[in-house]
Each structure stands twice: as C-alpha cells, then as structure tokens.
Amino acid sequence: MNKYYLSYLEELESEAIFVLREVAAQFRNPVILFSGGKDSIVVTHLARKAFFPAKFPFSLMHVDTGHNFPETMSFRDDLVKNLGVNLIVGSVQEAIDAGKVREEKGRNASRNVLQITALLDTIESNQIDCAIGGGRRDEEKARAKERFFSHRDDFGQWDPKNQRPELWNLFNGKHFQGEHFRVFPISNWTEMDVWNYILKERIAIPSLYFAHEREVVWRNDSWIPVSEHLNMDDRDVPVIKKIRFRTLGDITITGGIESDADTLEKIVEEIAAMRQTERGNRADDKRSESSMEDRKREGYF
C-alpha cells in the first residue's frame, strides 16, 4: 500500500518550498542571506528544489565582517560559481572605514553587532525588499516568537510586540516603500532536523563542520581558533586540538568542540547525543539574557 502522508522531514521541506515560492511571487527584489553556515546552505538547497528546473530567482547576499574563516569564503565562492547566481556583499570593513560604526576594543572584541549596520545599508542601497534567512525558532527564545514573514520598518527594526498575525499558510508580505521583510523558510526546523536533512540530501557543507586539527585557545568554555583577528594576551595558551564547529560565525567568536566526527553520519550521531545547545558556543549570545532580542530589534538576522 502506498503511504499517503509525509514524514516530518518531507513535510518541513514542502513547507519551506511553499514559503520560498511565496517570496518569489510576493517580492520584487528578494535575496538569500548567505553566511556560509549550514542553515543558509540548507535554505539555498531548498531554493534550488523550489524552482527546478529553473534557477532560483534570488541573489545571494553575504555580510562580510572581514573576520571570516578562509574555508567559509572559498565555499561561498565555489557555490556562487556552481549555481551561477549573483552575489551581493555588504562589508563591515567599509562601514568601519566610513566611520559609520566603531570597532570594539579589548580581548573579547567582535564585529558581530557591527554587522547590523552593514546589513541594513546593503539592503537599502540594493533596494532589497525581502531578505531570506536561515533563522530557526528553536535557536533562541527571541527567535521562538518570530514569524515566517517578519516585517521590518523603514529603519530595519523588528517590533516583537506588534507582529502581524500569521494564520494557516496565508503569508502577508505587503509593505510600503523603504520597508522590507525577513523571511525564514526553516522556522520550524530544529538543529537535529537540519543535520538529518543534510545527511538525507547529501548537501555539501564547509570542511569546518568536520573534525580537523586546528590551533586554538580555551576561552569562555570553548576552543576559539587562533587567527590574525583574535586579540590574544598572556592568558591565552595556543594548543593543537582535533575539533569541529557546530555553528559558524565570525572566526573570533565561534567556539569549536573536541570531536572525532569526520563524516556526516558521525556528526548526526554526535549531535543526537549532545547535551548543550549549539549557540552555547557562541560568545555573541552570552553577553546578556536578552542579547539576541536586542540585536534582532535593531535589525540583526
């Protein structure tokens, strides 16, 4: 007998494809926010599926903090070339040079918050009316309240207490000149779903997710990669460790975990046994109880 129901991964995939097609139909100039991390890679893969056999009607947009993993950058460039899509880059360095934002100082300096200005400037200067992101509601408590279609005012701000109600699958992307939307096709996916899907679909991901040897220092309960961008002092003792990354952000704030998982199967198995959330290794979320909410209100991803 045929089964006339979808498994949960198939249903999540179908939902995401539906959302991506709604974006194509409702917006004039949509982009996929591409960080080189697994979530935006999955969204890009879903976009390929949604518009097959045509190319997907979105550019990729990358906010370049200048503090990237070199592996992420080469992965991005290869993907753009293979897909034959347009790449828009927003530069944090340019925003710093233009005096729009000021670099943080000290040992834990990061460019994380500075991305907001570069992101919003690039959205405005390219007249982007919709930025598709890989955000998931299971990541963080502020994100648990996020809509699939999330409205941003003409300052790019999110008003969590005044969101449009979202019923059934009727997505309202109407907006005025200067406003834009953030759309999250994989809102209902968890970290485990993303990994199971990557495994099922055999989606290519940066080598950083697989166990590899790297020079690191122990900070804030995780292994931070040594790089030219990391401000180090006497307290930092570089060691070589076999690690892998669970999430990818800036090289200065993304902590690795010790691991031997060097295949997708082993990663899925390891994640399944994990007792820590993935953002537990992200220094950007540890700053305060509402750090994600504060950044999101201002226009963060």
Add this chain to the structure above:
Amino acid sequence: MINQNIEYNQLLRISTAGSVDDGKSTLIGRLLYDSKSIFEDQLNAVEATTRRKGREGVDLALFTDGLRDEREQGITIDVAYRYFTTPKRKFIIADTPGHIQYTRNMVTGASTANVAIILVDARNGITEQTRRHSFIASLLQIPHVIVCVNKMDLVDWSESRFQEIVQQYEGILSKMTIRDVRYIPISALNGDNVVNRSNDMDWYQGAPLLHTLETLHIASDLNKIDARFPVQTVIRPQVAEFHDYRGYAGRLESGILRKGDEIIALPSGFSSKIKSIDTFDGELAEAFAPMSVSLTLEDDIDISRGDMIVRANNQPKQVQEFEAMICWLNSTPARPRGKYTIKHTTNEQKSMITDVLYKINIDNLERNSDDKDIVMNDICRITIKTTKPLMIDEYRDNRSTGSFILIDDSTNETVAAGMIIS
C-alpha cells in the same frame, strides 16, 4: 535524538492556551524536560534563575520564558513555538496566552494545529477560559482535543472529581463541533501522566499525555478526496534545454493528483491533462497533500498565480458573495462596509463586509445580533462580497480552501482571519 524511522515519523502540531496560573508553562516544561529535550546549558540557566528567585530545584515554567517584557511582567504576550522530538514523532507546540484580549493569538496558534491541549485546574473545574479555548478549537476545526485535568495532586487524586469535570465538559461540547475528545488526569508539577504513568491514580486506565500525542491517528485528518492545487508561481527556465517548459508550481492543499488526470483550471474553465508531476528529485506518478510540486499540462493554456487546478469532476464553488465566521485581529475596528484585500489561497481580490449577522460572546457562546461594530478579538458571522469570484470550499471540509485573511490596504496589516461557512 537519532531518528531511525526518519522515513515514517510524522509531524504533530499542538496548540495550547492558558494563563500563568493553570500550569500551562509547567506542563510544557514537563514535556520538554521528561522527554529529554532540554539541554544542559538551558537547564543550568533555569536552575540559576530559580535560585535567584529564592526557590529550589527547577522551575519548569521558566523553560518557556520569552521576550524581556514577558519575563519582567511574568506574562506571555505572543505565540511562541517550542519543538521536541521523540523516537516516534516530531512535535511543534504553539504556546499562546489565554486571556480574552489574546483571542487573536489563540486563533493564530490553532489555525495549523492537529491537536489542542486544553488545561483544566482540577480544583476550579470548567471555567470561562476553558469554554473560550474549546470554542476556538471548535471554530478552527482542530481535529483532536485533549482535556488535561491538571493539579490532581491538589484534589487528592480523586477519581470522582475527575469524572465530575469530564461530565461538565461533555455538557459544553454539545454547543461545539469537536470530533475527537480525550481526557487525562495529570499533575504537571509532579509529572504524573505527562510522560510517565502516575503511581497515585491507579483508577486511570488510559495512556499518559505523551504516549497519546505519539499515537494519535492524524494521517486521515487531511482531506484526501478533493484535489485542490492553487498555483503559486509559474516556472519558466530561460534556457534552450527547457525551451517550452511551463511548470505550475504550488502545493497540493488537499486530495491526490496523478499523471494523466483530467483537470480543469479555474476560474478560466479550460481543461487539459496532467502531463507530468515534477520535483527536483524526479518525476512522480502521483502527488498528495501537502506536497509541493510543479505540474506540467498537455495543453498550453493560460494559468497564473491565484488560479486553481482541480479535477474536472470535483470542483470547488465559485462565488462572489458568501458567509463566514471571522475573528478581528486588529486594534482598529472594522469600517462599516469597508473595503479590504482578501487573501484566499494564493488568490487576492478586493472585498467588502456587507453584513454583520451576529457576534459570539466566547465566554458563554451567546449570539448577539444587535451589535454591528467589529472590534479587536470579536468573533462574528458576516457576509462578504468580492470583486471577482473565489474558488471556495467550506472550512469544515477544507482548512485551506475554506480559510482567508483580510488585509487593510491603508496599513498593510492582517486585520481578520476568516472561515467560510457557505
């Protein structure tokens, strides 16, 4: 959790509603905690907060803490979504506040749910809030309702008290259309009958809540009879290899379509046959709801977004005026005979509310046909007229082609949710 049954495990969407005092947050916290869906860093954070508040152990309710204002005021403002997985299913909980001023959030959370969990405090029995939640579950046609009689520890695990509440609830059901109701006596605080069976209620022979959620039969809840395929967008690759390709992209909202089926495109009425059902992973012989696919047809007919592909022998109604129940979602009241954009499947038209037949008081379910002003959180039966025909089914037969939203063009906000009656 590793999922060995990834090919078969289904997704269950749950809606819960309630206020701080009836133990809703504790119940969700208990489900997450006992199903081992809480990570160590989350647990440590909650333990630290519990200590800071001068209490001991783990305050389960803190797992569902949301925005800063909510934490400060100890209330839930908006719908929050929670996720957990067991070896049997993946679960999405739409967690909504239960106060009357948040009717709109309950309606939102209920719109996609397979099952509603309704919490009743064993000491208080059925309250206005219970009626309100149940009415919304009935209005939104949630296929399954589980009434959890909570705080059984505070009524000495009394079977007669439980039965009394079941009887009370059966009484209010007569005014509603809920197909499947189950009752479970629980103590969310102590974990009785949530994930693990209670040791204090031997008289209860049924399954604990989680087991019930894992085994609810939901595959047949979706309408598999009436094939409805609203077109989202037309796929036209601009390359030589697919020169004449026109794929109608959309999601099958209900029913089944097969290659070779005789179809008709609405509203044009042109007929054709399905030439292929395409996906990135290859062609399919058949597609069923809720699959996202692209259809190609034997004939070159004019079809665009907002049109609907259906079987020639099973068509929705095409109407320009119909009755519906709506829930008003916006702080600006409805304008008398005001014009709004109606969004129904992928179709958008101008519309006007031509009559307000009655309003429902959701606390006692009484009808009021004198009050014609529609304000936020009102639920009323209206007549609506559209500039062009819509392809509709009744909401009770089809949650996709029977639902719509109204959008105010002056603000672009979603101001109403509607369920089509006839």
